[in-house]
């Protein structure tokens with residue numbers, strides 16, 4: 205295998221999930237990669253190619269014929285229950301499930317969910333009124349999508365503490381320690397699979413009433429090929445949707461408020477003109493696109509002049525794509541008046557995020573309610589935020605002063 209010349213010696217051993225410099229601030233290294241090594245080769249994690257320019261990331265995401273979703277992490281994680289539905293499937297099988305699932309997350313469905321989302325946001329903020337400070341992640345950004353998705357799925361409200369404890373253990377702890385995170389994620393997944401399997405079996409016993417959420421709708425649904433859906437695949441779908449919907453939304457919300465709490469000018473503008481929030485969020489998602497996804501090369505191809513061979517792994521850095529100076533003017537500035545250009549925060553191509561409408565609504569409502577309740581929030585200078593970059597760029601702790 206030919207290794208392209210790359211002037212930075214740190215690239216050949218780069219572990220994308222745990223590198224301390226990336227955790228602290230990934231953007232200087234992303235900039236160097238875009239400039240000097242658009243197709244970078246690391247021998248860490250079993251070896252993979254790393255792509256950092258917008259155009260190359262987009263080409264990979266749009267080419268499901270050459271790049272399979274069978275591998276979303278390097279080194280690959282084989283799940284004992286098989287490929288996750290729909291995210292780890294490839295066309296044409298993938299499209300059948302996507303068609304089935306997309307209808308539950310349509311703009312029309314999401315509009316109906318907005319009042320309940322606002323209610324959750326207000327309930328979470330109510331105890332913080334009159335207080336001098338709050339820890340934004342634990343008190344708001346993490347529980348908000350959690351409670352909204354419990355409503356979407358139609359889960360018993362009493363299961364909140366149990367589900368939340370698995371999420372805390374499995375998805376958010378140990379984000380900079382790959383082995384620990386993988387173990388914890390695996391344990392949480394086993395518990396979630398058992399939880400949803402039992403719930404689905406229970407709900408399938410009586411399908412006579414009105415469905416009370418996604419779980420009830422799925423047990424009544426049929427596969428687009430006309431056959432009934434089996435308990436195994438229903439369980440797999442529920443756990444995949446559940447996991448995909450929580451920490452992603454929490455991290456985008458946390459990251460956005462990290463920046464707004466540091467820029468009173470931007471915060472005040474959105475407080476005065478809440479109708480700008482939806483567009484401002486798009487700019488914040490460009491500025492900090494959180495997900496890095498891997499792919500398995502299944503047909504020989506070429507990206508950024510680099511031949512790629514069947515069996516190799518690639519990682520796309522959407523966080524770097526959002527800062528690509530070839531695509532965006534002054535990419536390191538947050539500019540709410542920037543002419544709209546698509547970011548890759550929700551992916552691209554056939555695997556584009558199914559939940560983007562839900563996520564956008566949750567994020568907008570969250571900021572509207574935060575700004576209404578605490579218009580003067582700002583970062584606590586004595587307690588800097590804890591941030592990480594791995595599979596996702598996220599925030600684990602964000603202390604805000606409220607008055």
Ligand code: HEM
Nearest residue numbers: 290291448449452453456495549550551555557558559563
């Ligand atoms: C701000 C929050 C979110 C972000 C940043 C995000 C990001 C992404 C990205 C980048 C992908 C593409 C993955 C790939 O190409 O391999 C994706 C796919 C997906 N997302 Fe999201 N997501 C968010 C919220 C949600 C929510 C709320 C749901 C709940 C339904 C969800 C469900 C999914 C599913 C099922 C897929 C797989 C789609 C497919 O394979 O066709 N996401 N998401």
